[in-house]
Amino acid sequence: MSRASIPKHYSRILQSWPKDPLRPEVSFQKVIERRLAAAQTVSPESEATELRNINALYSLLDNRYRKKYPAPARLFKPTSNPAYYDDLIHELSQAPNRSWLQRFMTKLKGTIRLS
Amino acid sequence: MASKNACKVCLRALRNRSPQSIQSHPISNSRLINIYHPSTSISIRNFSRNSRFQAVPEVTSTDNQEPANPLAKGDLLKDAPTAISLAKQLRKRATGATETYVAYGSTEALFKICAQQADYDVPQVKEKVPTPISESGEELGVGEGWWYKDVYLTPTFNTWAQVTFLHMYILTVRFRLFPPDHAPSWHQHLLDHFFFEAERRMTELHGLVSGGVRARYLKDLFIQWRGILAAYDEGLVKGDAVLAAAVWRNIFKGAEDVDAVAVAMIVSYLRREVSGVAGLTDEEIASGIVEFGSPMGERNVVLMESHLMKTID
Numbered sequence: 001m002s003r004a005s006i007p008k009h010y011s012r013i014l015q016s017w018p019k020d021p022l023r024p025e026v027s028f029q030k031v032i033e034r035r036l037a038a039a040q041t042v043s044p045e046s047e048a049t050e051l052r053n054i055n056a057l058y059s060l061l062d063n064r065y066r067k068k069y070p071a072p073a074r075l076f077k078p079t080s081n082p083a084y085y086d087d088l089i090h091e092l093s094q095a096p097n098r099s100w101l102q103r104f105m106t107k108l109k110g111t112i113r114l115s
Numbered sequence: 116m117a118s119k120n121a122c123k124v125c126l127r128a129l130r131n132r133s134p135q136s137i138q139s140h141p142i143s144n145s146r147l148i149n150i151y152h153p154s155t156s157i158s159i160r161n162f163s164r165n166s167r168f169q170a171v172p173e174v175t176s177t178d179n180q181e182p183a184n185p186l187a188k189g190d191l192l193k194d195a196p197t198a199i200s201l202a203k204q205l206r207k208r209a210t211g212a213t214e215t216y217v218a219y220g221s222t223e224a225l226f227k228i229c230a231q232q233a234d235y236d237v238p239q240v241k242e243k244v245p246t247p248i249s250e251s252g253e254e255l256g257v258g259e260g261w262w263y264k265d266v267y268l269t270p271t272f273n274t275w276a277q278v279t280f281l282h283m284y285i286l287t288v289r290f291r292l293f294p295p296d297h298a299p300s301w302h303q304h305l306l307d308h309f310f311f312e313a314e315r316r317m318t319e320l321h322g323l324v325s326g327g328v329r330a331r332y333l334k335d336l337f338i339q340w341r342g343i344l345a346a347y348d349e350g351l352v353k354g355d356a357v358l359a360a361a362v363w364r365n366i367f368k369g370a371e372d373v374d375a376v377a378v379a380m381i382v383s384y385l386r387r388e389v390s391g392v393a394g395l396t397d398e399e400i401a402s403g404i405v406e407f408g409s410p411m412g413e414r415n416v417v418l419m420e421s422h423l424m425k426t427i428d
Contacts, residue, residue, distance in 0.1 A: 020357075028360045028363060031363070052376050052418065054375075055424055056378070056379040057375050058421035058424060060375075060379055061355075064416070065382050065383040071390050079298075
């Protein structure tokens, strides 16, 4: 019975896994898709391994480790540069949507430091 | 210690000792001689320790018949030679200028701990026979430890670099919490130590004689390091799935047949160590003694059944 549910688990994981617009050519979704395809023919020995893998992927989706080992809030506002993580996340969200010219100008500005 | 030129401190201790004090504290006396023996190479790093490290006072002049109190706070530098006390003064008066030297020494110790996590050796170099090459074209070494024996990563230079990057990242996250004047030197020195060691390995273990070839690889490694910082920081903020994807891309090189349990163990280990170093004080980090455990301890956490397994229709 659990063997039939393996493809269902993988489809569910595939839907919930966060998409990565910054790295379109290397996506973890491909791993899950490959597993999904291979799950149609799964042998009894590898069934236990597959279920363990599925469980691990669920635990990652569930943020189990972030909840178990919470980092203190001051880690995300570091003394040496309080805006570091906010700036980084903002930059990573902007980067995929930039045109070639914008990327070029950003690179040019990065080579000059006025301090 | 049958040395012809015994040091002044040891001679004084032997001359002044009373039989009672030796018999009552044999262990503490031998430790005293170790602490007070002035070494020729003086490390300024010692002065970043705070007085948490307790000393046994009244070392050499043992006319005092009272047994020494092992829990008393003492001044380690009371009888220190001129050079050490001068260094201490300098550290006190010019903290900003001497910080970089403290950082260099401490990060060297910290980096050694990072580098030995996935240490490997290439025995063929000594035997002067050709090194075996993996399917992907990398030279194979021989390594012990969790990363090679339990996760079956190949003992190559790239694996060593990636696992070292992981541990350097944990320290980098902690260094960001240092004061704004000092943090940059800590980051820079840790990275410098990595590049020195990487180049040494390329020369000695992989026979890369040409400096130009090594420089090209080091440039690639620097780009990888910057990528690691961005990827793991993103994962630290956004969640375990993003962090797992970052670990998968970097340590497992984006392989399609990756073991998700191993990836989850590494994610759990990373988060555990990050919150671990976040709990240490600045002095403890600066003393250069940080212990990483093993990711094996996370296995039970990972294998615990998720509630999402049961709610499938």
